[in-house]
Amino acid sequence: MNKWFYGILCLICIFFAPAVWAQSGVGLIGGLNFAGLSVKQDNDNLSGIEHPTRTAFGAGGMLCLDVPGKLLLQMAPLxxxxxxxxxxxxxxxxxxxxxxxxxxxxxxxxxxxxxxGVYFAAGPNIALLLDAVQKDADGAQSDIKDLLKGIDVGLNFSAGISAPLGGNFLFIEAQFGLGVVNIDDSPAAAEGLTRKTSSIKLMGGMLFPFGR
Structure with a gap:
């Protein structure tokens, strides 16, 4: 798994190398995340167990690289x-x-x-697991990181609007993220248990163009 991850990082670096001199700007982004888990099992013994949406948050930075025309390549560690x-x-x-x-x-x-103005974006996402706990109704917590895979892979889609502000760009956007791999790594995964992430995010931030 680690070799696979580092290989992808190398490909990203190679992909970006020709464009580093065409950077259009860096920025900050943050907001609310309405997170969900899709949990299923082949023998359907999860009857009565529900996973309602959890309201959480996200924050990070972004790097935008110019592409000819109206396109940008955007990387946003979050x-x-x-x-x-x-x-x-x-x-x-x-x-x-x-x-x-x-x-x-x-x-x-x-x-x-x-x-x-209005913009749209789409692309793949790789997510590294930092922490995982299960909290009981009485407040007791248990670490479940060892029961999950260290990497999640998914797709991201977003739509937003950007407005100039003092030489920079203020933006708000809605994002939809969908995990496409099973993140469960417990013994139950061999018996057909699957867990997949999803998210609906409401984000805002500021982009600071280079050369302005």
């Missing part, structure tokens, strides 16, 4: 809280609290060439 609440037979039973370092690589399309 500390992101994930997981879900837990309900058993309709009763609140605690929560699963995950924390990841997200490394999305997005292709962004600006409807206005100078970067203002």
């Amino acid at each position: 500390y992101l809280q994930q997981g879900s609440k837990l309900k058993i037979d309709g009763e609140a039973s605690g929560s699963i609290r995950l924390a990841y370092l997200n490394l999305p690589l997005l292709l962004r399309y600006n409807t206005v060439e100078d970067g203002s």
Whole structure:
């Protein structure tokens, strides 16, 4: 798994190398994350167990690289809280609290060439697991990091609007993230248990263009 991850990082570095001199700016981003977990098992013995959305947050930075026309390549390392609440037979039973370092690589399309106005973005995401605990209804916590894979892989989609502000750009956006791999690494995974992450994020931030 580690060799696979470092290989992807090397590919990202190679991909970005020709464009480092075309950097358009760096920025800060943060906001709310409505995190979810899709949990399924082949023998369907999870009846009565629900995973409602958990409200959490995320924050990080961003690097935008110019591409000809109205396109940007955007990398936005993000500390992101994930997981879900837990309900058993309709009763609140605690929560699963995950924390990841997200490394999305997005292709962004600006409807206005100078970067203002409405924009859309999409691309893959690699997330490194930083922390994982399960909190019971009585507040007791247990570490479940060893029961999960260290890397999650997913897809990110976003739409937002950007406005100039004193030579910089203020933006707000909505993001949808979908995990595409099973993050469960417990013995139950061999019996058909799957856990996949999802997120709906409301984010805002500031982009500081170079050369302004």
